Amino acid sequence: DGGITQSPKYLFRKEGQNVTLSCEQNLNHDAMYWYRQDPGQGLRLIYYSQIVNDFQKGDIAEGYSVSREKKESFPLTVTSAQKNPTAFYLCASRSTLNQPQHFGDGTRLSIL
Amino acid sequence: QKEVEQDPGPLSVPEGAIVSLNCTYSNSAFQYFMWYRQYSRKGPELLMYTYSSGNKEDGRFTAQVDKSSKYISLFIRDSQPSDSATYLCAMIVNDMRFGAGTRLTVKP
Numbered sequence: 001d002g003g004i005t006q007s008p009k010y011l012f013r014k015e016g017q018n019v020t021l022s023c024e025q026n027l028n029h030d031a032m033y034w035y036r037q038d039p040g041q042g043l044r045l046i047y048y049s050q051i052v053n054d055f056q057k058g059d060i061a062e063g064y065s066v067s068r069e070k071k072e073s074f075p076l077t078v079t080s081a082q083k084n085p086t087a088f089y090l091c092a093s094r095s096t097l098n099q100p101q102h103f104g105d106g107t108r109l110s111i112l
Numbered sequence: 113q114k115e116v117e118q119d120p121g122p123l124s125v126p127e128g129a130i131v132s133l134n135c136t137y138s139n140s141a142f143q144y145f146m147w148y149r150q151y152s153r154k155g156p157e158l159l160m161y162t163y164s165s166g167n168k169e170d171g172r173f174t175a176q177v178d179k180s181s182k183y184i185s186l187f188i189r190d191s192q193p194s195d196s197a198t199y200l201c202a203m204i205v206n207d208m209r210f211g212a213g214t215r216l217t218v219k220p
Contacts, residue, residue: 004155040120042200042212090155098163100146101208103155 002027006091006104012112013078013085021076021107023091032074033092033101036060043090049074078109086110115139118201118211127220131188135201135211138182144204145177147186149197150213156200160186191218 004025013019025032031050035043045058049068063082068074074093078085088108092101118135125131133147144163148156160175162168168175176185184203188195195218201211 006155040212042118043210045207048207088153092155097206098144098204100144100158100161100202100204102158103148105155106153108153 004091004093004102004104006089006107008107009105011107011109013109014112016080018077018079019109021078021089021091021109023074023076023104024072025074025091025093025104026072027093027095027102028071029093029095029102030071031094031097032068033094034058034064034066034074034076035090035092037088037090037106046076046089113138116201116203116209116211119214120212122215122217124217124219125191127191127193127218129191129218131186131191131195131216131218133186133188133199133201133214133216135184136182137184137203137209139203139205139209140179140182141205142203142209145175145184146202146204146208147173147175148200148202149195150200151197159199193218193220 007022033048034046044060046064047066049055065077090106091104094101116137147160149159150156165177165179172189174187198213198215200213
């Protein structure tokens with residue numbers, strides 16, 4: 001089945017630690033996205049990538065970093081500079097600009 | 113003013129009721145409109161996708177778009193407890209813009 005796989009489902013971060021969230025898709029989509037979802041605030045765009053080896057900051061990129069070395073993979077690193085990282089993180093992809101995005105099932109990140 | 117406004121609810125209805133969920137938007141350039149359903153601790157799943165004014169029906173779900181009023185709606189007929197979820201509207205001009213989501217509970 002084609003889809004987007006996010007791992008792990010739950011992740012805990014210690015103070016001063018960087019953590020990496022995985023996102024893999026087998027839909028052959030060019031564009032991939034990372035969102036943060038907080039209660040009552042909807043989806044906020046962190047980073048997106050339209051093509052391999054290229055990515056752009058979204059609305060709340062500070063404290064996060066990404067890479068796009070392969071078409072299928074778009075990992076997100078939450079750095080120690082992100083002071084309020086507790087949230088639900090969603091990865092999405094889409095084939096072309098006018099097509100809807102498809103989402104993974106998210107990673108919930110919490111602070112220890 | 114946000115580009116996409118959606119009443120966050122919560123909305124609670126009895127089983128069998130007709131549910132109406134709504135979004136308004138400010139950017140007349142939006143051309144494509146979507147509704148997503150998100151269950152707790154899951155990612156959003158696409159319910160409806162439309163690009164023209166008027167109605168689109170899929171089973172118990174009807175999506176309505178009124179571009180002149182910059183208003184979109186999702187109607188759920190014969191609502192079921194399994195419809196309890198958060199519903200997000202979304203729109204595309206180049207990038208996608210999402211509403212904040214409306215939390216719906218259908219009580220048996």
